[in-house]
Amino acid sequence: MNFYLNTLSFLPINLAEPFTVSWTAPSNIALVKYWGKHGKQLPCNASLSFSLRESRTTTKIVFTPAKELKVSLDFEGAENEKFRERLEKFFKGLGEVTHFFKSIDICISSSNTFPHSAGIASSASSLASIALCVSSLIYHVTQKDVDDGFYKLASYFARLGSGSAARSVFGGYSVWGHTNILASNDEFAVPFKSYDPIFHDIQDAILLISESEKRIGSSIGHNLMSKNPFADIRYANAQKNLNKLADTMKTGNLKQFFEVIEQEALELHAMMMVSNPPYLLLEPNSILIINRIKEFRESTGLNLGFTIDAGPNIHLLYFEKDKEEVLPFIESLRQYCEKGRIIFDGLGNGPVINHMTT
């Protein structure tokens, strides 16, 4: 019996009385990318990310006993039918394992700290905050005190909703997926803690290149990996890169750190370009900024570099100690961002529970 079934088997048939809970969870940025999945949202390779400080989602859920499952969603004061349907599917999946989620009214209200149209994926922070609410419900019903297992459980649920969300239930760095060097696994993420203190101070200037919705979403992208002729090479490279990254983070080898993460970012986009059908999410300004970052690094010798999500935005990573020299450079890139938008983010401490006033 897996970890999840084991926990759910202790739930009663029905919720006895209403329960309200609210969590705020961060978005995260992957340094070694998860790209390609199998089975029930299991990753084809391990990934390593850090949780962000500023880009967060707050979710409040009122769970009420009911005759059948009903999921309603208020996203920043409006309905969002597409996301509500996705969440309904998520909760139906839980109902297939335990009757408990078959007869419950789930009323969700959610908002992000980052602009809705910024082109930042909110699924990681949204699903992580929802999963934390579900874990709170389960711990409340089974009268358990929060322990390490609480976050594992939340990560497990988050993963079922959105793979990368599994890593957003922790602060700092985390790893999701089996590796041969860390005690990590495919079912839920675990914190990654053995690194040089310099990595506490990592900063992330998110250069927003386009506000449009992605032409091809992540779930299509993951599925296209199953027929990608380079998939096996990619999975082997990801494994090597994760080992290398863990090593460079331990020793504080910053040059190698940026070499690995840039290779990862470009390899992710290369996979899209060699999919069938092939596609491209980078925009001309993404490439222009990548080149500017390389030139600036060569001319100053500073430790900085980039990573990229499954979209055109560039995450410029640097360290707090170099802020004075790097900030004017970041400002010089503002002209290439849509509506001049940049989000100044960095390593965050992870999710927090919100104490309810009503």
Ligand code: PMV
């Ligand atoms: O969790 P998903 O299905 O949105 O996939 C996320 C994929 C990347 O952001 C590109 C990489 C990652 O590891 O977060």
